[in-house]
Amino acid sequence: MAVLSRVSAVDKKKLLPKLSIQSVTELKGVGPAVADKLAHLGIDSVQDLLFHLPLRYEDRTQRTALGSLRSGQEALVAGQIQVSGIRPGRRRSLATVIGDGTGLVTMRQFHFKRAQQENLIRGQWVQCFGQVRVGSAGFELVHPEYQLLQSGEGVKVAPTLTPVYPTTQGLGQKTWRHLTQQALEHCLDDVVELLPADLTGLEGFPGLQAALMLVHRPDPDVDATALAAGTHPAQLRLVFEELLAHQLAVVQRRIEREQSRAPVIDAPQNLWPRLREVLGFSLTSAQSRVVDEVLSTLAEPRSSLRLIQGDVGCGKTVIAAAAALAAVEAGYQAVIMAPTELLAEQHLNNFERWLKHVDVPLAWLTGRLTAAERRVACQRLATGEAMVGVGTHALFQTDVTYHDLGLVIIDEQHRFGVHQRLALRDKRRVDDEVPHQLVMTATPIPRSLTMALYADMDVSLIDELPPGRQVIETVVVPNLRRAEVQERVHKACVAGRRVYWVCALIEESDVLAAEAATDRARMLREALPELRVGLVHGRSLASEKEAVMRKFRSGEIDLLVATTVIEVGVDVPEASLIVIENAERMGLAQLHQLRGRVGRSAERAACVLMYQPPLSQMAHERLSTLRKTSDGLSIAEKDLALRGPGELFGTRQSGLPQYRLANIGRHQLLLPAVQQAAADVQARFPDQVAPVMRRWLPCASVLSGV
Numbered sequence: 001m002a003v004l005s006r007v008s009a010v011d012k013k014k015l016l017p018k019l020s021i022q023s024v025t026e027l028k029g030v031g032p033a034v035a036d037k038l039a040h041l042g043i044d045s046v047q048d049l050l051f052h053l054p055l056r057y058e059d060r061t062q063r064t065a066l067g068s069l070r071s072g073q074e075a076l077v078a079g080q081i082q083v084s085g086i087r088p089g090r091r092r093s094l095a096t097v098i099g100d101g102t103g104l105v106t107m108r109q110f111h112f113k114r115a116q117q118e119n120l121i122r123g124q125w126v127q128c129f130g131q132v133r134v135g136s137a138g139f140e141l142v143h144p145e146y147q148l149l150q151s152g153e154g155v156k157v158a159p160t161l162t163p164v165y166p167t168t169q170g171l172g173q174k175t176w177r178h179l180t181q182q183a184l185e186h187c188l189d190d191v192v193e194l195l196p197a198d199l200t201g202l203e204g205f206p207g208l209q210a211a212l213m214l215v216h217r218p219d220p221d222v223d224a225t226a227l228a229a230g231t232h233p234a235q236l237r238l239v240f241e242e243l244l245a246h247q248l249a250v251v252q253r254r255i256e257r258e259q260s261r262a263p264v265i266d267a268p269q270n271l272w273p274r275l276r277e278v279l280g281f282s283l284t285s286a287q288s289r290v291v292d293e294v295l296s297t298l299a300e301p302r303s304s305l306r307l308i309q310g311d312v313g314c315g316k317t318v319i320a321a322a323a324a325l326a327a328v329e330a331g332y333q334a335v336i337m338a339p340t341e342l343l344a345e346q347h348l349n350n351f352e353r354w355l356k357h358v359d360v361p362l363a364w365l366t367g368r369l370t371a372a373e374r375r376v377a378c379q380r381l382a383t384g385e386a387m388v389g390v391g392t393h394a395l396f397q398t399d400v401t402y403h404d405l406g407l408v409i410i411d412e413q414h415r416f417g418v419h420q421r422l423a424l425r426d427k428r429r430v431d432d433e434v435p436h437q438l439v440m441t442a443t444p445i446p447r448s449l450t451m452a453l454y455a456d457m458d459v460s461l462i463d464e465l466p467p468g469r470q471v472i473e474t475v476v477v478p479n480l481r482r483a484e485v486q487e488r489v490h491k492a493c494v495a496g497r498r499v500y501w502v503c504a505l506i507e508e509s510d511v512l513a514a515e516a517a518t519d520r521a522r523m524l525r526e527a528l529p530e531l532r533v534g535l536v537h538g539r540s541l542a543s544e545k546e547a548v549m550r551k552f553r554s555g556e557i558d559l560l561v562a563t564t565v566i567e568v569g570v571d572v573p574e575a576s577l578i579v580i581e582n583a584e585r586m587g588l589a590q591l592h593q594l595r596g597r598v599g600r601s602a603e604r605a606a607c608v609l610m611y612q613p614p615l616s617q618m619a620h621e622r623l624s625t626l627r628k629t630s631d632g633l634s635i636a637e638k639d640l641a642l643r644g645p646g647e648l649f650g651t652r653q654s655g656l657p658q659y660r661l662a663n664i665g666r667h668q669l670l671l672p673a674v675q676q677a678a679a680d681v682q683a684r685f686p687d688q689v690a691p692v693m694r695r696w697l698p699c700a701s702v703l704s705g706v
């Protein structure tokens, strides 16, 4: 094979078999700086490089005639320079027109050196690769990679498709190709099959080495459509193993967790039934079922971890109260932790009221208490004088101790890391016992994913809203009609309602989003001078943000301009209108979360989704799904089908595994087979579990969890 030709057989022998496990620093071109960058990506050994897989491919295997270029296409072209010169303009550029007899194209460079300019002269032959776009005078290639051709020299085409690797600042694609080339040459033979050949699900896939070879250096005649879609059998072989590794890790976490004991908390006979009587509403049947599910796990002597999943407003808090009271009645403390001061305060309001009815003492612990207040709160938790703790991250600081903690409840769990959850779990002082854990989330997870992603937890679903909730009227309008929207906002505020105005992120940048929101607030203040307008964004100080939110809640602010920071959990029942700008750029699930900020009372609520035309087909479908559907779960399922899980859960907040190659949206069809294969490997080849996990997972996620 061509890739092996550069190394003589002797060299190869010398290098084998150790190179695979040797440090990348053994490779040519890897000094300390590059090694450091690779280490940040989790690449230490040469073999690790083989499992760093391309994101996409470029086709430089054939030359495209200039006459047949299409806009948007990436193409390798060649031609003779017709004219080259500097074009003045808003951005000065060097424009070089080349022709090949079938057509013309302009190479445009905004950054160029004098030497380049001097080489690009009329009559010179040149080949270049880049993306075709429509410029001022026909097709252009902006900053293509190019190379000058000697007269009579043929166009140089690549022997395989060119991989493009995920990378980090300062590591160029040429480096990646050079490094993976060496790894393929020296250690592909060393990569061992870890999976039994007869494993169900693997049928029809190529072997591991062949799959790696193909994925790093696809032949020109490969099925490029499948490759681009991530569904080529070679990719599926690797994806299967990666998903399997994650599945094994999840199952492993459950096994490890269940080895710990937890206090037995029997179903409460007194406190919870008393509270239930005075709630002022009766539980929905979904809530009752979930309370039963929660109580049954608490009664087990094994350490439990249960996820309560339920759309915004379905009433998860009261379930937390039932669980907390069960713990208290059994003689154990319970804590409930929220990701922000604001959400914690909401819980405080509820729990103070509820616990008073049943005479259960509570402690409030956040980062904003004075030293004296904090001392008192800690003291009460340490002695057991307070049986329930409500607060934020402050609840698990190292110096906070508990008298006898039996239950940890975490709201909006995706906002916390596993480590934070574990820090709180470790607060139980009794030897070899841990508290039960209950985590709650409003992020809907499609059913098809729940089993695979949360196999380490028991999952309860509240699939019903309390009666009498209004469907939120959702309208979609182009930006052009902003004046109309403002008028609607004005009317609502004058009628005493409260309104959110959300400026969505145009790019994933706090700074830009904050600027956009600040500008919008200024504009709305000018346009609607009689309204009291507040502003919160990701760069507001926490104290400032809370002050503004408090005013909005109490009605001292009518119109709250915000970035997506208000997305999760905020409960201001008087808000009945939300305007979301640039809705076309946002994921369905996120829009659904935002929309859930209104419609939290019996009052009619509305959501105005503004967009900048023209709408892409995809964006059109997203917005109309939202207009027609109010159920979070079906929206999540639709979102998964339309896009990937990254967008579905919001990139960083998801708490979902970071895959190298797998894409849960694209590859969900593999999940049932992966689950079965995981059970099979566990049962028949338990020794393979650790090596498979080690190959695919960063060490942290192998160790975390429990």
Ligand code: ADP
Binding pocket: 281, 282, 283, 284, 287, 310, 311, 312, 313, 314, 315, 316, 317, 318, 442, 466, 467, 571
């Ligand atoms: P979430 O699940 O989003 O955390 P909450 O627990 O904040 O929802 O509940 C939303 C609102 O619905 C609260 O005001 C709560 O008191 C109310 N609520 C909860 N359960 C019921 C019910 N069964 N009937 C009527 N109202 C309910």
Ligand code: MG
Binding pocket: 316, 317, 411, 569
């Ligand atoms: Mg909530």
